[in-house]
Amino acid sequence: MGMPQKSRSVKKSQREAGLFGEAYERESRLLPLIGEQKDIRYYSTSAKSILNGPETTGMGFWSINPYVGCAFGCAYCYARYTHRYVMQRASDNERMENALANRYEEMPPWLAFERNIFVKQNAPDILAKTLRQGSDKYLSLLKGEAIVIGTATDPYQPAERRFRVTRRILEVLAEHPGLKVVIISKSPLITRDIDVLSRINRHSDLSIHISLITLDRDLARKLEPRSPTPEARIRGLARLREAGIDAGINCMPVLPGITDNPSDLEALVKRVSEVGATYVGACALRLRSTAKQRYMPFIMKEFPHLEERYRNTYGNDSNAGSKYREGLTQFFHELCERYKVENWARVDDTNDEGDGALSAECSIPSLQLALPFPG
Numbered sequence: 063m064g065m066p067q068k069s070r071s072v073k074k075s076q077r078e079a080g081l082f083g084e085a086y087e088r089e090s091r092l093l094p095l096i097g098e099q100k101d102i103r104y105y106s107t108s109a110k111s112i113l114n115g116p117e118t119t120g121m122g123f124w125s126i127n128p129y130v131g132c133a134f135g136c137a138y139c140y141a142r143y144t145h146r147y148v149m150q151r152a153s154d155n156e157r158m159e160n161a162l163a164n165r166y167e168e169m170p171p172w173l174a175f176e177r178n179i180f181v182k183q184n185a186p187d188i189l190a191k192t193l194r195q196g197s198d199k200y201l202s203l204l205k206g207e208a209i210v211i212g213t214a215t216d217p218y219q220p221a222e223r224r225f226r227v228t229r230r231i232l233e234v235l236a237e238h239p240g241l242k243v244v245i246i247s248k249s250p251l252i253t254r255d256i257d258v259l260s261r262i263n264r265h266s267d268l269s270i271h272i273s274l275i276t277l278d279r280d281l282a283r284k285l286e287p288r289s290p291t292p293e294a295r296i297r298g299l300a301r302l303r304e305a306g307i308d309a310g311i312n313c314m315p316v317l318p319g320i321t322d323n324p325s326d327l328e329a330l331v332k333r334v335s336e337v338g339a340t341y342v343g344a345c346a347l348r349l350r351s352t353a354k355q356r357y358m359p360f361i362m363k364e365f366p367h368l369e370e371r372y373r374n375t376y377g378n379d380s381n382a383g384s385k386y387r388e389g390l391t392q393f394f395h396e397l398c399e400r401y402k403v404e405n406w407a408r409v410d411d412t413n414d415e416g417d418g419a420l421s422a423e424c425s426i427p428s429l430q431l432a433l434p435f436p437g
C-alpha cells in the first residue's frame with residue numbers, strides 16, 4: 063500500500079524547503095560573521111582536516127594554516143590564490159551572507175584575501191582527534207617529518223589576538239612528544255605563547271622562523287603595509303632566543319632592485335646575529351600568476367623604474383634566473399659565516415606544484431651585487 067498522497071507531498075515539501083523553511087535553512091548554512099576590525103571581517107569556517115600531508119601540498123612536510131586570508135597584505139604574497147578557492151566554494155554553496163557576497167562581487171580577489179579572513183575555529187579539536195596517542199598519523203610523524211605552521215597565511219596575524227586558534231593548536235602539539243615543528247610568522251605576537259612553545263620545546267624539535275626582508279621601516283611599510291615593524295620582529299626574535307627557543311629569520315623573498323642591496327642585506331644578517339638568530343633562510347622572489355596580478359601593478363605604482371626589468375625577468379617564468387639565485391645563495395652563505403649564524407638555508411623551490419609552503423614567501427630576485435639583474 064502506498065503512502066497517502068497528502069503525507070507524501072508534505073514530506074516532499076519538507077525536504078525541499080527544509081524542516082524550518084527555506085529562509086532558515088539558507089541562514090543556517092551561512093558562514094557566521096564572528097568579528098569586525100576596521101575594514102576586516104572575520105568569518106568562522108569548519109575545517110574537515112587541518113594537517114595537510116606532503117602528498118597534498120607537494121612539499122616535503124606537513125602543514126597547518128589556522129586562517130584563510132591574511133591581513134598583513136604583503137605586496138608580494140604568493141598565497142592569495144588559496145583564498146580564492148574558499149570564496150568560490152562559499153559562493154557556489156550559497157554560504158555567503160549578503161555583505162560577504164557583495165564584497166565577493168565588488169572586491170578584487172587580491173584585496174578580498176586581506177579583508178575577509180576565515181577562521182578555522184574547530185582546527186584544534188580536529189588536530190587533537192587526528193593526533194590521538196598511538197594513531198597512525200602520530201606514529202608516522204614520530205619518524206621525523208616536520209609540521210610547518212604558517213605556510214599559506216600568517217598564524218599570528220591580528221586575528222590570532224582575538225581567536226587564539228594558533229595557540230590552541232600549539233597546546234595540542236604540546237601533548238605529543240617527539241615531533242618536529244616549524245612556525246613561520248612576521249609577528250612578535252608569537253612571544254605571547256612562549257609558555258606553550260617552551261612546553262613543545264622540551265619534548266619536540268621546535269624551530270621558529272621570523273620573516274624579515276628589510277630593516278628599513280618605511281620600505282617595510284610600503285611592501286608589507288599591515289605587518290609589524292622590523293624592530294618589533296627583531297625584539298620578538300630576541301625574546302624567543304632568551305627563552306632558549308631555536309629561532310632565526312626567513313629573508314624571503316629577496317625583491318630584485320628593492321631589498322637586495324648587499325650592504326642592507328649584510329646589516330640585516332648582522333642585526334639578527336646580534337640577538338642570537340640560529341638560522342637565516344633566503345630566496346629570490348618567485349612570481350606566479352596570482353601573485354603577479356597584485357605585484358606588477360604595485361611595482362608600476364611604487365617602483366615604475368623597475369617595471370621593465372621585472373617584465374623581462376618574470377614575463378615568461380615564475381623564477382628568477384639561475385645565475386641570480388646562485389649569486390644570492392653564495393652571498394648569504396658568506397654572510398652567515400661572517401656573522402656566525404649556525405645554519406644557512408637556501409629555500410629555493412622552483413617546483414610549481416603545491417602551495418608554495420616555505421618558498422611561499424619566495425617570489426623575486428635581483429642582487430645589486432656584482433650580478434646583472436636577471437633577464
Ligand code: SF4
Binds near residue numbers: 132133136139140215
Ligand atoms: S606573505 Fe605571509 S604575512 Fe604577508 S600577506 Fe602573505 S601570508 Fe600574510
